[in-house]
Amino acid sequence: MNSLFFIRTEYALLKTIFLLNILVSTVCAQPSGRPRDIEILFRNFFAEYIALRPETGTIIGIPASWGINVKNSELDDESNEGLDKIYGLYRKYYKWLAEYDRSSLSPSQHIAADVLAWFLDGELQGERFRNHTYIIHPMYGFHGTFVSLMTEHHRISDISDAEAYIARLNCVETKVSQLLERLEIQDQNGIIPPAHIVEAYWQMLSSFVQTPYDENLIYTSFKDRISNLASISNGSRGRLLKDCLEALEKKVYPAYTRFIERIGRIRHTAGADAGVWKLPEGDEYYRYCLRSHTTSKMTPDEIHNLGLREVERIQRELIKQFKKVGINGSDKFSELLLKYIEIAGNRQDEQYFFPPTAEGKIQTILSYQAIIDSMRTQLPLMFSSIPRTEVHVARVPEYKEQVAGTYYQPPKLDGSEGGIFYANLSYQHQKPGMKALTYHEAIPGHHLQIALEQEQTEARIFKTLFFFTGYVEGWALYAEKLAGEYGFYSDTQSLIGYLRSELLRALRLVVDTGIHHKKWTREKAYTYMLRNLGWSDYAQIDRYIVWPGQACAYKVGELRILELRRRAQESLGERFDIKEFHDVILRHGSVPLDVLEQLVNDYIESSGK
Secondary structure, eight states: OOSOOOOOSHHHHHHHHHHHHHHHHOOOBOTTSOBSSHHHHHHHHHHHHHHHOHHHHHHHTOOGGGOOOOOTTOOOOOSHHHHHHHHHHHHHHHHHHHTSOGGGSOHHHHHHHHHHHHHHHHHHHTGGGTTTSOSSOTTTSHHHHHHHIIIIISOOSSHHHHHHHHHHHTTHHHHHHHHHHHHHHHHHTTOOOOHHHHHHHHHHHHHHHHSOGGGSHHHHHHHHHHHTOTTSOHHHHHHHHHHHHHHIIIIIHHHHHHHHHHHHHHTTTOOOOOSGGGSTTHHHHHHHHHHHHHOSOOOHHHHHHHHHHHHHHHHHHHHHHHHHTTOOSOSOHHHHHHHHHHHHTOTTOTTTBOOSSHHHHHHHHHHHHHHHHHHHHHGGGTOSOOOSSOEEEEEOOGGGTTTOOSEEEOOOTTSSSOEEEEEOTTSOOBGGGHHHHHHHHSTTTHHHHHHHHHTOTTOOGGGGGOOOHHHHHHHHHHHHHHHHHTTOSOSHHHHHHHHHHHHHHHHHHHHHHHHHTSOOOHHHHHHHHHHHHSOOOHHHHHHHHHSTTGGGHHHHHHHHHHHHHHHHHHHHGGGOOHHHHHHHHHTTOSOOHHHHHHHHHHHHHHHTO
């Protein structure tokens, strides 16, 4: 899942408007410039961040009524000077947070302050690695995020929105220049991904500029959207289309060409080593990535060994399930797995796959939606709070199919769009795995957790800027397991699908640390996955290569939630209520795992009295 989201609902909106009124009427501040009211500090941090990161403001969809100025005609400043401003903002607010008397804060404010302080401290600890994130990044590099911003997130409801769209296209030249300056720093310091990733990114950019201007998605998306707006006259529409083509021709394509030429030179000198151990201070950087994503203090070796244990445990459980569907003749996982794949891997067998046709793709979408609709009726068994916001299934945009898997996109803040579970239809989806995937991405996974956070009366808008992967992905993986505990994998094949999903997350612990800590090659990682999962995919391996540590967050977070539940059950005995426990886990939304543990400890203590 991607990283910038959340908050909707009338309650949150009313609260925010109230805070804006406080801000307007409050003239008193501490001599240091720190607001007296910590709620104003929370709001001001959000506003100042959005001022520096206009793309984020567009992506999360801030309502105009909030009074936050979103510069929808601009792109983020990616220069080192721009990064200086971001880190300066972090230092200022980290210092201010430490000046508050925590005893004077409400419990909710105390938790919010802890969450913001944890985030700011982590970002400041990572400042020395500010140029370690690859500029050449097929998933979240410039090209993918730019096209998504323009075609999926930049809304066009009137002529001013359309003109802002074109203004953004005219900013591409500057942004590419900024990225090239930082790419030069990376190249000089050996911070370049493996050659095959450089090559893939070069091919992606080259394909983009080989498309005629009037067939480019940037243009066709714009044309389709303004053609449906009655508020734009035919004359204005013609001018806007002409300006869009001119921006592509004179600004966007030339900037891309410069980018392509520079990457073209790098692709001839890039090496083959996959892990970030090869970078300056690479081992320290990887430990930072693990800490940032998992929000735990686990070392690479601890995570690697945890993965090995989990792989072995899950494989033993799969052996039991294989035998239930008549796959016998051995007690070795690898041998039984091969037999299962021979049966369940036949893409022509409609028991296991929808047909690879247009109709089959429609059936896939409808099937995912049916799983969501069915699960929604069962949520009261497990939860006392259920989100009002709906989630629906849609197809991953075709231009993203080669670099994006299946993922969830949260609702826009202004209510213009609900939650979306995006299914990648560039390949056939195996039916036994569809329930687990839906429970992870939609309900009771990502959508339930994020939508509930949005609907909290004390939701704070600064949390829309980030989420903690260990919590968010840990909860979604926990949701898969929870569905199994309540019997929603109603047949053995679906249970096998879930266990293979869980096995993938356990393998990620081994593979991610293998690549970045133990110096595994790409091929070794691929082979390990193939032998232990039954399938492998170089695109998966490349995700781990360019996004170090992220893939470890799922299992680390899930296991922490399960451990906290076990602790609560043992401490409370018959007084333990699963719905109350889930309220505790979900009430404050995405938090670091250490903060989550304290919340559960407080719940145990208060419930035990």
